[in-house]
């Protein structure tokens with residue numbers, strides 16, 4: 138059995154079948170019932186919200202010999218001839234490709250002749266904002282005083298591009314994005330009628346992906362059904378087929394970041410990877426999510442909301458998230474992820490690069506630029522507030538530890554200083570050392586955890602191990618090679634390397650220049 142697309146098969150034929158634009162349908166119906174139609178209409182709204190569909194029903198209804206509650210009956214000869222495309226009373230024009238003065242003149246010429254059958258000639262002009270200036274001017278007069286038997290319906294996705302001269306001559310109707318529940322209910326109804334089995338969760342997902350457009354929703358659903366024809370359509374299948382990023386993933390991702398939750402962030406990245414999503418795209422989409430939050434935070438009485446292009450439901454969750462996010466935090470995240478986005482393009486290890494950025498973001502201790510320092514100050518302030526409010530108590534042991542550190546520093550001897558600047562790539566290795574170490578095998582990892590970093594002649598990176606550590610590293614060429622490659626991959630540059638051992642009876646800094654200290658880098662203990 139061949140499969141007919143739901144979108145074509147179930148194009149609404151009556152006002153009753155139209156979903157989600159009740160305010161418009163009711164008004165148009167009343168006009169038809171009372172015979173008080175206008176002569177020019179402007180339908181504005183994003184794609185797939187029913188502008189053309191409603192225009193067509195309206196065109197049939199005004200011509201129908203016995204309309205039923207404002208809708209075309211579908212039975213009378215006029216209804217039939219329009220449905221079969223034989224009638225000259227309904228003319229559809231795509232202004233995107235017929236936008237010249239010539240095209241408009243042709244319409245004006247036709248308009249002069251009354252309809253042969255039926256009552257009205259209805260001109261439906263799609264993408265009306267595409268008309269050239271000349272074409273618009275040519276149309277103005279006819280639009281202002283058309284013959285009594287003519288109705289113009291202009292449809293546009295970009296109302297702001299319709300000049301006021303046209304706008305003022307039309308009754309304007311704004312088509313809303315359709316709510317997820319409304320789209321889902323319609324999908325459920327159609328699949329039931331077709332005897333197609335679909336999981337509710339699958340429908341809900343597709344409805345959400347449609348982002349307010351019934352047409353997009355139905356064609357997405359069509360894609361899924363065609364793919365799985367004859368089988369039950371499950372949520373997992375839909376995710377597979379659409380491969381699109383579930384928008385809630387961005388909200389969850391940001392929540393993890395805001396909560397400093399490294400584990401949760403990594404699990405989410407894992408989830409995204411397992412779903413086969415492209416990481417560069419994922420990051421780009423996430424930046425858009427942040428951008429939307431930024432606009433929302435700067436929106437007075439909702440004036441920015443139109444710029445977001447998201448459904449009402451999504452807007453609500455985004456508003457809630459914007460409310461609990463600090464604007465400076467959003468700026469910083471946009472910076473960091475934009476930088477990441479350009480790096481990902483050239484990265485051969487996209488996942489690792491993404492993970493590294495996330496860890497750096499959540500562990501500003503490893504970063505020493507101004508933004509990161511500000512971030513640390515913010516965190517300290519937050520912590521101080523909590524302590525002042527009594528939510529956190531400093532433990533005695535922590536106080537003792539802090540005191541000890543001070544004592545130790547007082548006792549320690551002269552520190553070895555560097556006489557030259559540290560090259561950028563070595564700086565990066567030092568800052569991101571835990572990430573690099575995290576990529577090594579278990580045994581190497583255990584040894585490297587105890588390593589300190591310094592710099593030798595000709596800018597060699599010195600990986601320094603205490604004498605007490607096993608000397609596997611310094612002897613085993615394979616391990617040395619593994620580490621060297623990891624470091625080179627990480628900074629995308631060859632870093633000369635040497636392993637050395639330092640004595641246990643003095644502090645490391647007294648024997649070698651301690652890069653961690655010189656660069657003011659701290660690592661958090663592993664969780």
Ligand SMILES: [Zn+2]
Pocket residue numbers: 200201202203204209210211212213214215216
């Ligand atoms: Zn009829």
